Amino acid sequence: MSKLRTRFLADRIARFLFAFAALFSVGILLGIFVMLLYNGAKTFESVSPGNFFFSTEWNPSAYGEASFGVLSMVASTLLVTIGAMAIAVPLGIGAAAYLAEVASERVREILKPAIELLAAIPSVAVGFIGIVVVGPFLAKIFNLSNGLNALNGSILLAVMSLPTIITVAEDAIRSVPTSFKEASYALGGNPWTTLVRVTLPAAASGIIAAVILGMGRAIGETMTVLMAAGNATGFPEGFFSPVRTMTATIAIELGEVPFGTPHYYSLFAVGALLFILSLGFNLIAERIAARFRYNH
Amino acid sequence: MLGILPAMIRLGITIYLLLLVAACRFAPPGVTNILIKGSDTEVNLALSLAESYMEHDPMVSIAVTGGGSGMGIAALINGKTTIANSSRAMKPQEVELANERGIHPVPIVFAVDALALVVHPELEVDALSVNEIGQIYRGEITNWQAVGGPDLEITIYGRQSNSGTYVFFRDSVLRADYAPALMQMNGTAQIVEALRTDISGIGYVGLGYVLDKQRQPIEGIRIMDIAVEGSDEALSPVEVSNIRNGAYPLVRPLFQFTDGPPEGELLEFIQFCLSDRGQELVEKSGYYPLSPRFERYNKQWLHE
Numbered sequence: 001m002s003k004l005r006t007r008f009l010a011d012r013i014a015r016f017l018f019a020f021a022a023l024f025s026v027g028i029l030l031g032i033f034v035m036l037l038y039n040g041a042k043t044f045e046s047v048s049p050g051n052f053f054f055s056t057e058w059n060p061s062a063y064g065e066a067s068f069g070v071l072s073m074v075a076s077t078l079l080v081t082i083g084a085m086a087i088a089v090p091l092g093i094g095a096a097a098y099l100a101e102v103a104s105e106r107v108r109e110i111l112k113p114a115i116e117l118l119a120a121i122p123s124v125a126v127g128f129i130g131i132v133v134v135g136p137f138l139a140k141i142f143n144l145s146n147g148l149n150a151l152n153g154s155i156l157l158a159v160m161s162l163p164t165i166i167t168v169a170e171d172a173i174r175s176v177p178t179s180f181k182e183a184s185y186a187l188g189g190n191p192w193t194t195l196v197r198v199t200l201p202a203a204a205s206g207i208i209a210a211v212i213l214g215m216g217r218a219i220g221e222t223m224t225v226l227m228a229a230g231n232a233t234g235f236p237e238g239f240f241s242p243v244r245t246m247t248a249t250i251a252i253e254l255g256e257v258p259f260g261t262p263h264y265y266s267l268f269a270v271g272a273l274l275f276i277l278s279l280g281f282n283l284i285a286e287r288i289a290a291r292f293r294y295n296h
Numbered sequence: 297m298l299g300i301l302p303a304m305i306r307l308g309i310t311i312y313l314l315l316l317v318a319a320c321r322f323a324p325p326g327v328t329n330i331l332i333k334g335s336d337t338e339v340n341l342a343l344s345l346a347e348s349y350m351e352h353d354p355m356v357s358i359a360v361t362g363g364g365s366g367m368g369i370a371a372l373i374n375g376k377t378t379i380a381n382s383s384r385a386m387k388p389q390e391v392e393l394a395n396e397r398g399i400h401p402v403p404i405v406f407a408v409d410a411l412a413l414v415v416h417p418e419l420e421v422d423a424l425s426v427n428e429i430g431q432i433y434r435g436e437i438t439n440w441q442a443v444g445g446p447d448l449e450i451t452i453y454g455r456q457s458n459s460g461t462y463v464f465f466r467d468s469v470l471r472a473d474y475a476p477a478l479m480q481m482n483g484t485a486q487i488v489e490a491l492r493t494d495i496s497g498i499g500y501v502g503l504g505y506v507l508d509k510q511r512q513p514i515e516g517i518r519i520m521d522i523a524v525e526g527s528d529e530a531l532s533p534v535e536v537s538n539i540r541n542g543a544y545p546l547v548r549p550l551f552q553f554t555d556g557p558p559e560g561e562l563l564e565f566i567q568f569c570l571s572d573r574g575q576e577l578v579e580k581s582g583y584y585p586l587s588p589r590f591e592r593y594n595k596q597w598l599h600e
Contacts, residue, residue: 057476059473061457062473063470063471063472063473064473072476131486131489131490132489135490135493136493139493139494145448145449145451145494145495145496145497146451146479146490146493146496146497148479226482227482231456231479231481231482232476232479232480233478234475234476242477244480252456252457252458252480253457253458255363255366255367255370255458256364256366256369258370258389258390258393259393
């Protein structure tokens with residue numbers, strides 16, 4: 001009898017511990033969000049929301065009048081992220097499809113760890129490569145005076161998000177049941193049509209998850225874009241403009257900002273905005289992924 | 297269940313105290329720790345002064361870190377450093393904030409720095425006036441043609457907003473805000489790196505950074521001559537006499553801020569920095585020794 005009781009107790013404690021583990025990260029997430037919103041909201045005691053959201057001028061420690069417009073850096077963040085995804089998504093899905101469906105076991109055994117190793121390169125190192133290799137290269141092929149611009153940032157972020165995209169997308173493609181492919185072959189599909197018409201669509205929800213994870217990596221990355229994207233606060237005119245993203249602005253300015261000033265609070269507001277942006281992307285992606293979900 | 301909580305707090309406190317005791321054990325007795333934090337411009341100079349001082353006084357341990365002038369001043373205000381190195385004066389709000397927290401910053405000038413305007417070696421513009429530099433950085437001149445150069449858009453390079461050099465240059469050369477096109481680089485090295493390849497660029501850096509041990513300009517970049525007024529003769533900062541006699545316009549004092557007038561070991565270290573030996577190291581690091589004006593300025597804090 002008492003043995004049974006101990007078992008029940010152990011069961012309860014285990015339940016509690018696992019529930020705690022699950023709630024812990026949610027709790028931290030909520031805590032961060034509440035703190036960002038709470039501090040960020042104080043910005044609007046001294047800055048009008050219209051100015052904050054729709055002005056392109058950001059210069060809180062100005063010589064003349066301080067300005068707190070985030071539009072330029074939001075545009076910069078979106079520009080760099082979209083550019084990175086335009087490069088990384090086709091490359092990443094292509095590589096994942098190759099690894100999962102085409103490559104021989106031996107090739108896979110070499111390539112997969114190599115790709116995962118790419119994720120281990122510190123972002124400062126990637127940023128440095130952006131300055132000394134990618135920048136001069138871009139300047140040369142596009143005939144620019146320098147290569148520190150949004151395109152440079154996009155290329156580097158694409159490289160940094162590739163391992164995430166490839167690893168997750170490959171898992172998704174490999175988990176498509178063989179019966180799907182066999183059905184395709186039985187209907188006379190060749191390997192190419194099988195891959196493009198059957199396997200990839202069946203893995204779509206996993207592939208979209210991969211892209212979203214990669215995008216999260218790109219939108220939140222700081223050091224690389226801070227070093228290689230030029231850091232000019234003006235509104236970007238295109239991929240050849242130097243840009244300063246939201247993350248770079250926070251990283252550069254939070255270290256020296258006097259506590260409790262409008263500048264201090266406005267940096268939290270930028271953080272909250274970035275949080276809401278990436279949360280929004282995640283929700284949209286979830287919706288899309290759900291639409292593609294097959295029951296297999 | 298509830299009884300566990302106080303027990304855990306007690307355990308936590310015990311561990312904390314044990315760690316504290318352990319931490320005290322590791323510091324050798326009698327050694328004074330001096331922390332220096334701040335300006336990236338001054339970090340190499342501060343290091344060589346600290347190393348030289350520790351050689352002749354092993355009872356003092358000095359740790360030097362960079363991060364930018366703003367970072368050093370913030371650390372002083374928060375009581376997290378003994379000396380804040382800064383290449384700019386403290387702002388009135390910063391002094392106010394420090395006073396509120398019972399910290400009374402004392403500025404000591406320990407070296408003089410000259411700023412150099414740097415361009416690509418192949419750019420055919422030899423000299424600029426202070427006024428022209430201001431116009432370029434304010435975004436009023438955007439093509440090299442306007443200052444006698446080739447038909448080429450100017451790319452302006454500067455430091456990040458937490459750099460003392462950024463603030464000094466803005467307040468004493470621009471006297472207005474930077475153009476939004478300013479490329480805010482993450483350190484002096486990156487400005488120099490960028491200008492090696494960018495023929496349209498111009499950037500400002502501490503002079504010490506672009507001179508070699510023989511005080512000659514380093515390879516791959518060119519240092520501009522600068523005129524006070526458009527009609528004046530343009531002066532090169534590479535000529536030491538131009539800086540010593542105060543004719544070269546872009547000079548600034550480098551500060552060490554302490555909390556209250558320095559005393560004891562700290563005073564001895566600062567006096568070492570200001571001594572002939574210390575000023576020799578200042579010159580070796582590419583900066584300039586104090587002129588009599590700054591020596592008089594320091595006297596008010598440093599009673600013998």
